[in-house]
Amino acid sequence: MSAGAIGPERRLIDACVHCGFCLPACPTYQLSANEAESPRGRIDLMRRYSDGALKLDSDFVAHIDSCLGCMACVKACPSGVEYETLIVEARAMIQASFVRPASQRLVRKAIFALMPYPRRMRPLVRLGGMAKQMFGSRVVAAAGARGGLAGAVASALALLPRTTGAARPARNRLYSAAGPKRGTVGLLTGCVSSVIFSSTEQAAIDVLRAEGFDVLVPAGQGCCGALAEHAGEARLAGRLARAMVGKLGRERVDAWITTSAGCGSTLKSYDRLLADDTAAAEFSGRIRDIHEFLYQKGLRADYGPLNIRVAYHPACHLANAQGIVDEPLALLRSIPGCEVLTPAQAGTCCGSAGIYNLVEPATAERLGVAKAASIAELGVDVVATGNPGCLLQISRYSDPGLESTHPVELLARALHAAPV
Ligand code: SF4
Numbered sequence: 001m002s003a004g005a006i007g008p009e010r011r012l013i014d015a016c017v018h019c020g021f022c023l024p025a026c027p028t029y030q031l032s033a034n035e036a037e038s039p040r041g042r043i044d045l046m047r048r049y050s051d052g053a054l055k056l057d058s059d060f061v062a063h064i065d066s067c068l069g070c071m072a073c074v075k076a077c078p079s080g081v082e083y084e085t086l087i088v089e090a091r092a093m094i095q096a097s098f099v100r101p102a103s104q105r106l107v108r109k110a111i112f113a114l115m116p117y118p119r120r121m122r123p124l125v126r127l128g129g130m131a132k133q134m135f136g137s138r139v140v141a142a143a144g145a146r147g148g149l150a151g152a153v154a155s156a157l158a159l160l161p162r163t164t165g166a167a168r169p170a171r172n173r174l175y176s177a178a179g180p181k182r183g184t185v186g187l188l189t190g191c192v193s194s195v196i197f198s199s200t201e202q203a204a205i206d207v208l209r210a211e212g213f214d215v216l217v218p219a220g221q222g223c224c225g226a227l228a229e230h231a232g233e234a235r236l237a238g239r240l241a242r243a244m245v246g247k248l249g250r251e252r253v254d255a256w257i258t259t260s261a262g263c264g265s266t267l268k269s270y271d272r273l274l275a276d277d278t279a280a281a282e283f284s285g286r287i288r289d290i291h292e293f294l295y296q297k298g299l300r301a302d303y304g305p306l307n308i309r310v311a312y313h314p315a316c317h318l319a320n321a322q323g324i325v326d327e328p329l330a331l332l333r334s335i336p337g338c339e340v341l342t343p344a345q346a347g348t349c350c351g352s353a354g355i356y357n358l359v360e361p362a363t364a365e366r367l368g369v370a371k372a373a374s375i376a377e378l379g380v381d382v383v384a385t386g387n388p389g390c391l392l393q394i395s396r397y398s399d400p401g402l403e404s405t406h407p408v409e410l411l412a413r414a415l416h417a418a419p420v
């Protein structure tokens with residue numbers, strides 16, 4: 001491929017002054033000690049491509065693919081380099097201009113034909129859970145390190161919970177506030193999380209109602225486009241985002257609440273994804289992560305004691321991409337009898353990273369194993385994190401006896417434990 005095609009904006013590339021402060025924060029650099037696997041190295045590849053000194057070849061693509069998109073470098077960068085935009089634009093350029101090997105194309109095609117669509121995912125998740133029970137998680141986990149379509153399928157099976165448990169809350173319904181009303185919110189149900197994490201949805205509804213909010217749960221919401229955007233599938237991401245704004249943009253709610261850090265990060269960036277679309281910008285301005293929303297409003301309901309030790313893992317797209325760091329900790333610490341600990345290297349990505357653990361299973365496994373070990377050292381009863389992908393990834397590599405859940409599920413449990 002020749003240089004000069006679409007790609008990361010030159011002014012964003014030139015904002016990097018090569019200081020290297022981001023290097024110690026970058027998990028792929030920590031694992032490889034390879035400059036090309038660091039944020040500075042990847043930006044330099046973009047610069048050299050933009051100068052025409054480098055081709056868009058498989059080497060270039062491999063270094064861009066191996067980035068987790070965890071944004072730890074953004075937090076570490078004193079020059080304010082907009083790395084998130086750079087990596088999204090570099091990946092979109094690759095998808096538009098580079099012909100991947102057939103096996104990679106097949107994996108990506110399968111992922112994006114299935115994951116954004118809950119109706120297609122639901123029967124597959126059910127079948128996958130049964131297959132996992134029949135063949136044992138060790139077999140599928142071992143197969144996952146192989147790569148290719150078989151590896152991606154095995155990784156997906158290994159990530160699945162044995163059961164999706166709770167019943168899905170009814171759609172197309174307004175759940176009324178319990179007690180004096182403080183406002184009306186809409187709950188965004190997402191794609192994968194609406195299939196696997198019904199218990200998180202139910203907990204969010206319970207807590208928001210108890211805190212005095214009417215909760216609207218529209219039917220057929222669809223996918224926000226986050227998985228596609230982070231993987232460079234710009235056209236699909238734009239289409240999904242536009243459909244979501246068209247469907248939900250006119251609903252009269254004070255805020256749209258998401259329980260998924262990855263979705264929240266993209267939903268808040270619709271002004272970038274759908275530039276010049278005022279309806280998208282207005283919709284985007286009403287997006288709140290549930291921790292952020294509850295913390296800003298202040299908890300007023302009665303929460304009973306849980307008497308548990310909880311490890312909190314800060315999801316990258318919550319802490320780094322949205323700057324929501326203290327809120328989840330404060331909410332968990334407000335539960336009586338809830339001791340909250342943070343693991344060593346808490347800010348290092350767990351290896352989930354959107355579709356990363358399906359397409360880069362070897363690196364994802366190293367990060368997942370390290371994250372699970374740092375949590376196990378704490379000797380906790382529960383690990384809590386605000387992103388569905390992180391929950392699946394951490395569960396996969398943790399002792400099956402360790403409960404993993406969303407912080408809002410602990411709040412809901414405490415609500416039910418309150419004296420009446
Ligand atoms: S997003 Fe994460 S993996 Fe990618 S360059 Fe930044 S710190 Fe490294």
Ligand code: SF4
Nearest residue numbers: 016017019020022077
């Ligand atoms: S910290 Fe920022 S300016 Fe320095 S090398 Fe990293 S990205 Fe570039």
